[in-house]
Amino acid sequence: MTMKIGGLARALAILLAIVAAFVALNMIDVPLVLLVLGLFAGLALTDDRMVLNVALVIALPIIGAALAHIPTIGAQLNAVALNLQVAMAGGIATAIAIRMYHMVMGGSDGPHGTCRDTRCRNPISLRFSNRAPPFARRGPFIASRARGVSSAPLSPARWHARARCSRRGAPSPGP
Numbered sequence: 001m002t003m004k005i006g007g008l009a010r011a012l013a014i015l016l017a018i019v020a021a022f023v024a025l026n027m028i029d030v031p032l033v034l035l036v037l038g039l040f041a042g043l044a045l046t047d048d049r050m051v052l053n054v055a056l057v058i059a060l061p062i063i064g065a066a067l068a069h070i071p072t073i074g075a076q077l078n079a080v081a082l083n084l085q086v087a088m089a090g091g092i093a094t095a096i097a098i099r100m101y102h103m104v105m106g107g108s109d110g111p112h113g114t115c116r117d118t119r120c121r122n123p124i125s126l127r128f129s130n131r132a133p134p135f136a137r138r139g140p141f142i143a144s145r146a147r148g149v150s151s152a153p154l155s156p157a158r159w160h161a162r163a164r165c166s167r168r169g170a171p172s173p174g175p
Contacts, residue, residue, distance in 0.1 A: 006044025010091070013037035017083035021076045031086050038090025045095040053088050053095075060085040 013034055020030040045053065064081030068074040 002043040006041050009037045009040035010044065010087075013041055013087035014084070017087060018080055020083055021079035030083070034083055034087040035090040038087035039094050041087065042091035042094025042098070045091050047095075047099070050092065050095050050099075053092055057085055057088050057092060060088070 016030065016034060016037065019025070020034075060081045064078040064085075067077035067081060070077060
């Protein structure tokens, strides 16, 4: 549903950007409407298209300035480019806000990529936990080897399960 709303908002923003460049619309605040439509259009903006849209927001004023040199319709083409820039900037703002929300609320694809376990919802607490994961402590001088305890390293999934249980105060699952 959000993809349909975003696509409709994007189509309306493009249409309004073109019409507002050629027809004087004094009854509405065109940049504000374009920005709001762009905010809704950002709901349908995917990660692979975000880089392209950021590049277009940077390039559209330059393209508009170049098009302004065309006689008779150059000013209108410049206005179209600038109107599109306003709408796309709103879409990028929404896409960035959605991406930041997913990073903060427990997506495992954050900037550090510390937790690849899909069952783990808090990668930051695992990253800063007070004990290192056993699969990262492979060396000849581990204390458990000196005491004669089995030194078979835990798998990452088993370590994440133990770390989750210890954070909640539940008993740790067996070895």
